[in-house]
Amino acid sequence: MSHPASPAPRRIALVAAMLLALATSGCAVITVASTATSVAVTGASLAVGAGVGAVKLTGRAVGAAVDLAVPDSNTD
Numbered sequence: 001m002s003h004p005a006s007p008a009p010r011r012i013a014l015v016a017a018m019l020l021a022l023a024t025s026g027c028a029v030i031t032v033a034s035t036a037t038s039v040a041v042t043g044a045s046l047a048v049g050a051g052v053g054a055v056k057l058t059g060r061a062v063g064a065a066v067d068l069a070v071p072d073s074n075t076d
Helices: 008-069
Strands: none
């Protein structure tokens, strides 16, 4: 009767495959978290840009209203 080959190489291969799977799944989690952070920062940046644009527009409207309400001091 012959004995089967030692299971050690198989166990090493299995452990190596499991470690590789764990390592790459961790990278995927980091990548997803990084992408989510990037999207959030981009959204915040767009919100700030819209807020600045709204303030500029309001300032222009107030300036135009003041120009219409206050007569010019230069009369030729």
